Amino acid sequence: MKLKQIQEALEIDSLYGPVDCGNLDINSVFTSDLLSDVLMCELENLLLITSLTTEQVIRSAGIIGITAVVVTNNKAVTRGMIKLAEEQDIVILQTRFPTYETCLRVGRVMEAS
Amino acid sequence: MSSESRGEVNPLETSLRLQELVYGLEIRKVMTSEVITVSRQTSMREAQALMKQNAITGLPVTVAGSQKVVGMVSMNDVMNALEKGKMDDTVFLWMTREVQVLHDEMPLSFAIAAFNKYPFRRFPVVDKDNRLNGMLTFRNINLALIRELSQQLNKMEHLIEDSEEADIFDLVKVYSLQQHDFENGGKASTEIKKFLKRRKVPSGVIRRVAVACYELEINLVAHSLGGMLGFDINPERIRISANDLGPGIESLELAMTEGFSTASEWVRSMGFGAGMGLPNVKKISDEFEIHSEPGLGTMILSIIYLKKENGKEGDNDDS
Amino acid sequence: MTIADIGKIENMECLQDRYEDRDITDAYTSDLLSDVMANASEYSVLITIQAHKNTVAVATLVGVPAIVICNNRPVDDDVLETAASEGIAVFRTAENQFQSSLRIGEGLKDL
Numbered sequence: 055m056k057l058k059q060i061q062e063a064l065e066i067d068s069l070y071g072p073v074d075c076g077n078l079d080i081n082s083v084f085t086s087d088l089l090s091d092v093l094m095c096e097l098e099n100l101l102l103i104t105s106l107t108t109e110q111v112i113r114s115a116g117i118i119g120i121t122a123v124v125v126t127n128n129k130a131v132t133r134g135m136i137k138l139a140e141e142q143d144i145v146i147l148q149t150r151f152p153t154y155e156t157c158l159r160v161g162r163v164m165e166a167s
Numbered sequence: 168m169s170s171e172s173r174g175e176v177n178p179l180e181t182s183l184r185l186q187e188l189v190y191g192l193e194i195r196k197v198m199t200s201e202v203i204t205v206s207r208q209t210s211m212r213e214a215q216a217l218m219k220q221n222a223i224t225g226l227p228v229t230v231a232g233s234q235k236v237v238g239m240v241s242m243n244d245v246m247n248a249l250e251k252g253k254m255d256d257t258v259f260l261w262m263t264r265e266v267q268v269l270h271d272e273m274p275l276s277f278a279i280a281a282f283n284k285y286p287f288r289r290f291p292v293v294d295k296d297n298r299l300n301g302m303l304t305f306r307n308i309n310l311a312l313i314r315e316l317s318q319q320l321n322k323m324e325h326l327i328e329d330s331e332e333a334d335i336f337d338l339v340k341v342y343s344l345q346q347h348d349f350e351n352g353g354k355a356s357t358e359i360k361k362f363l364k365r366r367k368v369p370s371g372v373i374r375r376v377a378v379a380c381y382e383l384e385i386n387l388v389a390h391s392l393g394g395m396l397g398f399d400i401n402p403e404r405i406r407i408s409a410n411d412l413g414p415g416i417e418s419l420e421l422a423m424t425e426g427f428s429t430a431s432e433w434v435r436s437m438g439f440g441a442g443m444g445l446p447n448v449k450k451i452s453d454e455f456e457i458h459s460e461p462g463l464g465t466m467i468l469s470i471i472y473l474k475k476e477n478g479k480e481g482d483n484d485d486s
Numbered sequence: 487m488t489i490a491d492i493g494k495i496e497n498m499e500c501l502q503d504r505y506e507d508r509d510i511t512d513a514y515t516s517d518l519l520s521d522v523m524a525n526a527s528e529y530s531v532l533i534t535i536q537a538h539k540n541t542v543a544v545a546t547l548v549g550v551p552a553i554v555i556c557n558n559r560p561v562d563d564d565v566l567e568t569a570a571s572e573g574i575a576v577f578r579t580a581e582n583q584f585q586s587s588l589r590i591g592e593g594l595k596d597l
Contacts, residue, residue: 085584087517088535089385090443091557093378094450103584105521106438110385113353117360117377119370127525134350142357152525154515154533157587426537426560436520441535 055080055167057122057145060101063159064124064149070136071122071145078121078145083160085153089114103156109134116142124160126153183341187397188315189308190410191466194278195271197311198292198301204229205240207259211248214240214258227291227299228262234298236291238262268293270460271300275311276410277463278303283412284462336366338400344387349437352388355396356381362400372473375451376405379469382444383409389434391465403474404453409467416459423449423457487593489552489575492531495589498554501561502569502576508551513590515583519544526550533586537561542568551575554590556583 058076061069069075082097087106092114100120104111107129115123116138122145125131131148139146149156205214205226214226228238240262248254248261269278269290281290282305292301342355360377368376380396387394387409394411416422422445430440445467449455454470490507493500514526515533519540522532528549534541537559545553552575555561561578569576579586 083584084582085515085587086535086582087438087521088441088443089438090382090441090447091535091582093381094443094447096374104438105516105518108349108437110349110353110438113357114381117353117356117381118374127521152514152516153583154513154587154591157515157584158591161584161588161591426562432520432540436518438518441517 055163057101059163059167060122060124060160061147063163064147064151064156066147066149067128068131068148069145070131070139070147075122075145080121083157083164085157087153092120093118101160103153103160105129105153107131107135109138111135112138112142112144112146115139115144120144122147124149124156126151126156183343183395184339184397185312185315185319187341187395187408187410188319189312190274190276190279190395191397191408191468192275192311193271194269194273194275194292194303195301197275197278197307198271198303199307200301202227202291202299202302204299205258206231207237207257209258210254211240211245211256211258211261212254215245215249215254218242218245223289225289226258227266227302228258229299236266236268236293236297236299238264239266239287239289239291266291268297269303270295272458273460273463274410274458274466275308276412276466277458277460279308280412280463282308336400336402338362338398341395341397342384343395344384344391344393346388346391346393348388352385353381355384355398359398359400363405368473372471376407376471379448379451379471380407382448383407383467383469385439386444386467387411389430389439394464404470404472407469407471410464411466412464413462415461415463416465417461419457419459422459489531491593492552492554492575492577492590495579495593497581498577498579498589500575501555501578502566502574504570505551505573505575510552510594513587513594514550515587517583522550523548531590533583533590535559535583537565539565539568541565542572542574545569545574546572552577554579554586556581556586 057078079099080101081099083101084095085103086092087104102120102123105126112135124147128150225239225241227236240258244261267285269292271292271294289304292303294300356377363373391411392413397408399406421427425446426442428440428442434440452469453472456468459465487510488507510531512527512530514530516522517535523544526548530550531552532550533554535556537555555578558580
């Protein structure tokens with residue numbers, strides 16, 4: 055599936071990433087608020103769904119080469135996160151939905167594609 | 168990209184590197200092995216004479232046969248006995264009974280922490296059976312430091328400049344980390360990852376290195392009073408070492424158990440402290456070592472092989 | 487969907503079955519207990535990786551009657567004992583939080 059499909063499904067309010075990032079491929083999804091688990095995840099073209107809003111989320115994402123991070127619960131994305139994400143080619147999407155609903159919505163897109 | 172290179176001599180970098188090297192040494196490689204001891208029945212007068220002859224300020228009191236350390240008698244004790252006119256007393260009556268010993272397999276960083284923590288100037292060193300095996304003073308540590316320093320200077324003189332060259336694989340680098348500095352925790356890992364990427368290391372290996380490094384880095388920031396993360400990279404393997412100066416781990420067995428964590432809710436709320444960090448590092452390392460001593464510190468060593476045939480399974484070679 | 491229905495989901499094992507069966511109306515996925523405390527609604531099932539005593543404590547406070555532990559994370563006996571004394575069901579699955587959320591989502595859809 056494409057990132058823009060996810061963006062639509064999640065009625066994304068804010069997106070931080072390059073203009074053409076909607077065309078990025080997402081092949082797998084991982085949900086966690088624990089960075090040790092994120093680090094052990096070996097999936098490729100990965101979308102991370104999390105409610106964490108620390109710079110360490112983006113650092114962890116960079117370490118394992120995550121494509122995009124969805125921040126749930128309408129939590130504020132900090133300037134530090136955005137800067138780190140730019141440096142490491144990671145897209146950040148911010149949604150008002152809680153993690154559970156985000157999973158279901160992304161799950162539906164996945165099933166359809 | 169970065170202007171850092173091994174060609175430039177960065178003084179801070181060098182001193183950190185030295186500290187890391189020295190911290191990682193086993194105490195037995197640094198201690199004085201030939202120890203002058205006294206027995207419990209030795210008189211204070213004899214003890215004083217021994218100190219004078221050998222120009223030392225303290226003697227361990229041991230039990231003949233078992234070589235167990237039961238006390239330390241110092242110049243101070245001698246002076247007290249002298250003042251009271253009790254030089255014919257046995258050392259047993261005047262010695263300090265609360266002796267802090269160090270184990271010969273501990274890294275030197277633990278000893279340095281002990282010097283900071285206790286008022287003693289010299290520590291008896293014992294082997295795993297608790298038998299006296301040597302003595303450690305600050306002088307030993309200084310000598311070790313000087314020895315490493317001259318080796319480093321030698322190395323620097325023979326250094327080929329500029330590790331930015333993608334075909335030069337050797338890198339020695341040390342990062343200093345402060346307690347609770349979550350802002351900077353992770354920077355070292357990101358840099359090392361870039362370094363390996365430029366050198367076309369298979370992505371599976373890079374991922375293992377970066378993850379091990381990141382977990383150790385966060386571990387230092389979240390759980391220690393501060394410490395150092397060292398890298399020693401050559402074409403064969405990557406050696407990551409984490410040294411801290413406390414507080415040390417109460418139970419290594421628990422610390423290595425998945426799901427066990429002493430993290431505060433504050434640390435947990437940042438996504439850490441799920442008790443998976445150290446078990447994960449062990450899982451992805453080809454060689455793994457951990458030493459810890461409550462009150463003194465923790466040293467962790469992780470080695471990951473770069474040559475695939477020696478390394479762990481499951482490296483997806485898609486570089 | 488009732489609590490007992492969670493146990494019927496593929497690969498789901500029930501670790502603590504001393505609970506009173508009742509309807510589940512929603513689900514909440516999170517590994518941050520402070521977040522669960524603030525945002526989870528009553529009668530939700532909590533999907534998490536935190537197999538911690540505090541998880542049970544938070545569930546009790548919020549009125550969450552069932553917990554699903556993901557990734558086959560080990561659960562200590564004292565966690566289960568606490569859950570039993572509070573009548574909170576504990577399930578465990580090898581799947582991660584994303585997959586588990588989808589499974590629970592299917593169950594909740596046809597109630």
